[in-house]
Amino acid sequence: MELKIIIVICIYDRFENLRKWAHAWQQCEQMGAKLYIVNNQSPGIDVDFWRKYCENREINYIERENVGFETGIIQDVVTGKLLQDEWDVLFFMTDDTLPISKNFVPLYIEELLKPDIGVVCMEISGMYTPHVRTTGWCIKKEEADKLTFIETPISKKEECYHFEHTGGEDTLMAQILNMKKRVVQQSDIENSAIWDTHHTKLNRWEQWHKEFPQYN
Numbered sequence: 001m002e003l004k005i006i007i008v009i010c011i012y013d014r015f016e017n018l019r020k021w022a023h024a025w026q027q028c029e030q031m032g033a034k035l036y037i038v039n040n041q042s043p044g045i046d047v048d049f050w051r052k053y054c055e056n057r058e059i060n061y062i063e064r065e066n067v068g069f070e071t072g073i074i075q076d077v078v079t080g081k082l083l084q085d086e087w088d089v090l091f092f093m094t095d096d097t098l099p100i101s102k103n104f105v106p107l108y109i110e111e112l113l114k115p116d117i118g119v120v121c122m123e124i125s126g127m128y129t130p131h132v133r134t135t136g137w138c139i140k141k142e143e144a145d146k147l148t149f150i151e152t153p154i155s156k157k158e159e160c161y162h163f164e165h166t167g168g169e170d171t172l173m174a175q176i177l178n179m180k181k182r183v184v185q186q187s188d189i190e191n192s193a194i195w196d197t198h199h200t201k202l203n204r205w206e207q208w209h210k211e212f213p214q215y216n
Helices: 015-025 047-055 069-078 104-112 157-166 172-178 205-211
Strands: 005-011 034-040 060-064 089-094 097-099 117-121 136-140 182-185 194-196
Touching: 005 015, 005 069, 005 104, 015 034, 015 047, 015 097, 034 047, 034 069, 047 060, 069 089, 069 157, 089 104, 104 117, 104 136, 117 172, 172 182
Parallel strands: 005 034, 005 089, 034 060, 117 182
Antiparallel strands: 089 136, 097 194, 117 136
């Protein structure tokens, strides 16, 4: 049976990041995945232009009121509020996290389908407490359906931090571990198939331009 994969990118007003994603995505091994750009709308965005830009590249565009930041989107997806599509795997990223390898989808899915794995992520951070950095990670629907959130809807930055790293047994990582599943990185951070362009220790632009040439 073919996996139904959705890739959800949270984006605010950084159109240049959308351009980079569109350029890279057209060259990636997609495994039939659907790419969704969820625009947590900022004042002044030309929504019609953004939507048409995505539609011309077979990318799904969703305009969304900016409530709950990234975690608000995660909550809306896993609770079925945001998307009507059925899915087996959710891959969630922020827009400043980019593919750095054309085969990032199969690399992450290969890890995720191992029987004891609950989440595959770009980085497990040790800051505050070991936690999944929610800038890039994927999960199967079976585990996603069991996730809980401190509030419905998530609306405050503190509630986002609670889900990511301050919430004790409520964090994403703790919830997965309590399901008796493991949380793993796809690779060490320096060689990950996706790259957080805001990661202060890593500059992989040369590699990105080599992997996805002719971007201007």
